[in-house]
Amino acid sequence: MRNAIIALILLALFAALFWLPSYAPYFYIFVATEILLMGLFAASFNLIFGYTGMLSFGHAAFFGIGGYTAALLLLHFQLPLFWVLLLSMLAGMLLAAVIGFFCVRLDEVYFAMLTLAFGMMTYAVVHQWRSLTNGSDGVAGFALREFGLGLDLQLADPAVYYQMVLVIVVLASLALYLITRSPFGLLLRAISENAERVAFCGINVRRYRLLSFIIAGTFAGLAGGLFAPFNRVANPDMVHWTESAQPVLMTILGGAGYFLGPYFGAAVFVLLETWITTYTEQWMLFLGVILAIMVIFFRRGILGTILDWLLRRQ
């Protein structure tokens, strides 16, 4: 019964979001696209953080390489977007396999520092490899043609692009959700709580951490691959360490203990940023105050706090 209600709410939410272009101001199509992409990016991060218990500060590397892969493929080969996105995921997966191979050997703060270091290295490579990446200007000037798979989508129309993003993000999120509920996901949660006990149950913890890291990198690559065409450019900002901080902040804002927490956090983050920056330049000050309040008083995030409150009222 409860599951049916939740499914119904989510279905209604999907319908409302899908038809958003028909009733919301044009501007909010862009806001909504950004929320969806940052939400997927943050949710992929939360597979490592919330579910496996490792705080990564280098997640933008996978988002960025996905974005650059998409931009370069669209610019030089004019591939259909579907294949571009698959290769963006592959790029994120491969980079995560390499970086993860080193990082999952470490625990706690050392893991965080090493992911940060690899994130910075990735940024430096992207920034300096001018012949390929065009340096600080980034890769732009590519055109979106067809989607592929025989679908006739006018991707140049932001409303159509938004609806495509929505469908892809929903499908990707369903896959991520299934992973978190699977036997593999159960072991990840057990590892996040007590890695040593899991090892004494016969599990090679390092291998599971690496797999979690690679899956997260793959989905971050997808988010980046969708973000670059949306933003009309793949530039070094996508790989910068401040970009790595975004999914961390969004996840804490929304609630790391819930699958939908990061999406919720991304929505609050992007909306607040949009509204506050129309009144003042001091968005970071507001963000800082909000985060401080969250961390001190509402550790379970906004979504977590709301759900706890609803459950207690029942």
Next chain:
Amino acid sequence: MNEPILSVRGLSKSFGGVHAVQNVSLDVWPREKVALIGPNGAGKTTFYNMLSGRLRPSDGSVSFEGQDITGLPPHRISRLGISRSFQITNIFSELSVRQNVEVALTALHGKGLQMFRIASRDRALREEAEQILAQLGLAELADLRAGVLSYGDKRLLEIAIVLATRPRLVLLDEPTAGMTPEETRQVTRLIRELAASNTYTFLITEHDMSVVFDLADRIVVMHRGQLLAEGSPEEIRNNKAVREAYLGEEEEP
């Protein structure tokens, strides 16, 4: 009983200059219940940590069912058939009681890499977990979050996780520590029942001498990192060196 299930030769561990365990040799035979006793700091836990892969020995060797396992990581040793409990309760507090057992069963059945099916819909896993919980009298608590269990139930859940890995050699590190007398009797009875099933071999450290003399087929005494004595409960009870080193500090068993 022709081959020992566990064979330890000259096992040593030193931290800096301190010899926590020194040149310990021990054979454990299949289906035996061996109690390892000794005063605090005798090196029992260090010894356990070397058997289970938590610590790498400085010297010596351990073999299990004829296979050399010296210095293998914990997950390899667990898969070979040695499972241990911990002196300090070591469970997954945020998971449900059933999930605690399912984690071990998932590992045992090699289901850990299944990513595209819902874990809670795995009937076989669920039934097996419930069967183990029933064996420990925890069946009614299966859906509770493990963190809310009473201390004694947490200790039982710890044993449930150990059994779920289907070990042939079970290392119990003070299974009754901190338990009420009633809970202690329950655990003692449980160990005896498990032993009667003839599938397990037990190595147990224990402070409660009544449990030790009640359960053990054989008692091994450690003192200052070395083996002090070894024998039947009767022999140990009458061993003068043991009495001086250890039992003298306790009440009469």
